[in-house]
Amino acid sequence: MSEQQHFNSIYMKNALLSLLFSFCCLQLFADGQTILPNLKFGKPTMEELTMTTYAPDSNATAVVLCKLTNVSYKWGIESFRLFYEYKVKIKILKPEGTSYANVTIPYYELQNNTMKENIIGLNASAYNMENGKMVRTKMKKDMVFKESVNENQMQLKFSIPQVKVGTLIEYEYRLESDFFFSIDSWKAQSDIPTLYTEYDVTIPEYFKFNTEMHGAETLKSTNEATSFSLSIGGQLLQCSGTHLNFQGVQLPALKDDSYVWCLDDYCTQVNLELLGIDFPGTLYQSFTKSWEQIDESLLKDTDFGSRLKMNNPLKEEMAALHLEQMKETDEKICAIYTLLKNKVRWNEKYSLYGKAPKQILKEGTGSNADINFILISMLKDAGIPAYPAVMSRRNMGIIPYSHPSLQKLNTFVVAIAHTDTTLVYLDGSIEDGYLSVLPPVLMTDRARIIAPDNRSQWVNLTAIGTNQLRSVVKADISPEGVIAGTRETLYAGQYASRLRNKFRTAKDSTDFVSKLASEENVQVKALRMDGRSLFSPQVREFMEFEKQSTVNDQFIYINPLIFLHVSESPFKQSERKLPVEFPYADQLSLTVNLTIPEGYAVDEKPESQRIQTGDEKVFCRYTITQQGNQISLRYLFRLQKLLFLHTDYSELQQLWEMMAKKNNEMMVLKKL
Template sequence: MKKIFVCLVCCLSYAFMLAAEKDTNKFGKVSEEEVKMSSFAEDTSAVAVVLYEKGSSYYQVNNDNLQVCFDVYAKIKILKPAGADCANIKIRYEDYGPNSRETVQSIDGYSYNYVGGKVEKTRLSKEYIFTENIKEKVFQKKITLPNVKAGTLIEYKYTIVSDFEGSIRSWRFQREIPVCQSIYDVLIPEYFSFNVNTRGYCPMENIREPENQTLLLNGGPLLCTSQHIFLKAKNLPALKKDKFVAYMNDYITSVSFEISGVQIPGAVYKSFAYTWKDVEKQLMDDSDFGGNLKKSGLLKEEVKAIKDSKMTNVEKIQALYDLVKSKVKWNEKTSIYNASLKKALKDGVGNSADMNFILINILKDAGFDAYPIVMSSKSEGRLPRANPSINSINYFVVGLDVDDNKYFMDVSRKNAPINVLDDEYLVDMARSFRGVESNLSDWVDLSHINSSLERNVSLIKFENDKMMVEVSSMKTNQLAYDFREQYKKYKNRDEWIESLQNKYGVNIDSYEINGLDSINKPIVEKFTFNKAASLADSKLYVNLLTLFQEKSNPFTADKRELPVELSYPRIVKNAISILVPNGFAVEEMPKSEKVAINDKDALYSYLVQSAGESIQLVSSLTFNQTIYPTTEYVNLKDFWSHIVAKNNEQVVLKKMNL
């Protein structure tokens, strides 16, 4: 953002004293009780706890340039060895040159240990402060506080001075460890208007009141009324990893600021109230984004051959998709910008933007209307629909409409076919950019771009007091992608088979897999195993869902603060046949059952019948909905309980008296 004030000297009468209570937390002054503290009663599993943390944002003037200062102070108790990582602090900042940079200043810190009946204090030295270049114009200060172990109390502070006067830093009140108290204090001159966005489920004190400031504008004093925003949260629980929460950032107790307008005395009000069309135009006008959507002529001869071929449209799209994969390998870096598409093609390696830009361009050259679909990845939270911002966009994939069908592609992922995306980008709120004037740009739900199926077929028979099991398992779409991503983490086939044996608690006799390297085909596993039959008092006890069952309910709490978020819709089907051994008859068999959430949000069916010398079971678990709000939690918990109870039921075969 260009400088808004060019001749402004500001004298701020700004004191960070709390109105309600005196703030006794000061850098360099800690109590002996804090240093001797050895546990945290509210969360005995905590590896560390934030005793106090405060951020302060305010404006200052330096050489007639208005700047935003961001002060941070934190005091953290390390309780267990794993908590020592809290002593590694990373501070990210940007530098675009004079008058357009952020600088990190006044870094300081101490480590406190209780040794020999007294407090031992170690100060942070310069040798533990490092600077690294993350990417172009973006840097990071890395700080490592010394002499840290279980029992250490650490404190640190720093200031970021920013030339970007229209940008106030956001603040997270919650961390991966418990937080006793977190404060954010902000003072905004009346000439700036910001949208203040708070989120999270933890209660927060929120005080907003006017505060006088004296400004020297064009050599004369000017009394203005600024907005003082004081936010405080106490006793915040640690953010626990939850496999059923995809957008954790959306639920972290936090606050962010988005500039909406500037009114300079004597000048016309300037609005920064963006729409998503404004964001699209700004990105399309950026040579590193929009400019890369106009690179015609890449892979010219190969594209022409595909375009002129007699292939169907779908076959041409597939051929172009495969062409990019064959020419450029992903360097495992993600971005929405790139430096040179030609360089990526020449070097044979590039980031996600390089590869997807190339795909869009060659699709266009082949006559297809391809376009980018921008998003915020799941780990960063959803795009702020009501507060458009370029800064919230960190990824894009490729969209394409042809023959009344929609196609979605991310060519950077080796194991992802068309219409399959990595879980991180299966977001429910993405935005297509199809041209500001076209009126075609719109919101896109990528969480439902396909339905994934897992089908398991098993045959169970008995020989010499052993249960012999033959299994065939097929996975499609996202489930197949997830399988391939998991499989590649293992060194070899034997290590993978060993993991299956540990998972199922059996010894696998034979194993084969098909479709591993053919990403457009399903994954098909076939394996056999045997285990001792469960025989007691002349009765055989058989659980039909020996492998593919939910053995316990993942939802045990009486209530839940966060929604349940699944990655994508899926169907899991099981077909099991059991051959009743000679001399045995069915004594007891589970009953068939069907349960559902809201008729079709989630469905489970369990159908079993005896037919001659065999028993047939067909079960199906379907999740059509990916997000279940907290109001549906009890229903979901009960639904899962039904599944677990039914899956644990057994067939009882009784030996007949001959």
């Protein structure tokens, strides 16, 4: 990787805990309770020490009473440096909240380079009330540790002692950074509520930044001109500058859940992007780039562009595949990928840049990028055009179209020309998928295919492939209430991938069958799966099963669906501020044919029903009919929309509750 790329990689820093020192007091009101966040550190108030609950969020395990950050520029020995001052005060309210006394601070220290960051002035204390008096416990140095994360990143860890329910903790530190051209993103919210937070930044006139605020919560902000004094070589230099200030009051906790890919995308925050540097007597240096310039930069990079030009390292092994005898392109692609995956195992790491192929093949393991670069060389050698489609993984945040940023990219998949007009996608991390059946974390709506001669383009990977489950059940009901029959199921796309993953991660086939029986609440009498171990688009399953229904006097109670789609709604929150993000579009079709026993008649049965959202992007149809002693049920579910805003939550919640209710409805058979 080039030196510039190494420098660029440091800008992907995790946001640090935010705090700025202020010498004033603020009075807030929450549910009629007066809360006084004392912004002076080292002198907790009696209200802070005796506080037992946080009125706006009675379930909070802890609350940030104040979180303050100050950022300023100073002149170092030869260049500017960034100085961050952090202060934070947290009240522990429940046993689970004691974990906030364990703090990790990431920082950078580039190997083979003088550029680094230093953490100094760390102080931390715990305050407790004992026998009516305040007791302060200071953290000692032996509670502070440093450790290496990778060749460029370090982290400092510390644990504040004597922390329990009722403890008030405070800590503060300074971070000095040589990376003056990159100001850390500032996040106003965390996973516990915040009573007061403030972000104060002073920037000299030589640095031109674009300021971006986003998130659901409101911040009070000011942007004003200010004077700036710099001490350079013992001489005082006066210049103008910009003073930015952001304040947040009574911000709610931002808690992650399974229906949000990246919580940071919705966190109230401030991002400062460097546009350029304008030093006196020098030409203006622009730091803004277009996506076309980023394409060019990647194609010139040693560990990216050069890897795209390398020769096929498995040329001899590939010759034994006899690709010339294969008629279909997808057959050739599958043969090449299967050969490669037999040579290199994914190490469960994602990357944008690749290592030398000889090293990867020798070790037999590599990142998805390492495997993808070799795959591209093999495909090109077979005459099949292939290109990298760079992206930010869905759990790493959205790529902004309007603010091109190399630092936002963290991996890529392989876009392969299936025909002259269609593409399929593969990735070295695939263990259970197929062509265009990627791990959902890679199915982003913003991937950029990097191609020479200005042929790069944006592609949406959320709708690639077909994810479908079709199941047909035929069963007889005995007078004893035993349902015995067969289920034939076709799994395609993500459904096939999930089934293969369950089988691969089970201890053995017996464990897999046991879990299947438990999940479906049936006895599995026989099970056969076709295509389970193949690199193929589908898996077919044949199951013989029995299930005991409830028998009471003259009645048999049966759920005619037998194999439920939705047993209960996952959307239990009364209200929601975050959107709902589904991993992929899918379709499920269930057909059930039941024969009722002689001497019995249907006393009650569910009614047919159609359920859907207003835009019909989520659709469910339940159709049940009877002809003689035969009961036929058709159940169809279709999801075609992946993002639902918080304003759509109540409709989505109602739909899922209706589906769950329908899935659980019973049919009653009465003895004649």
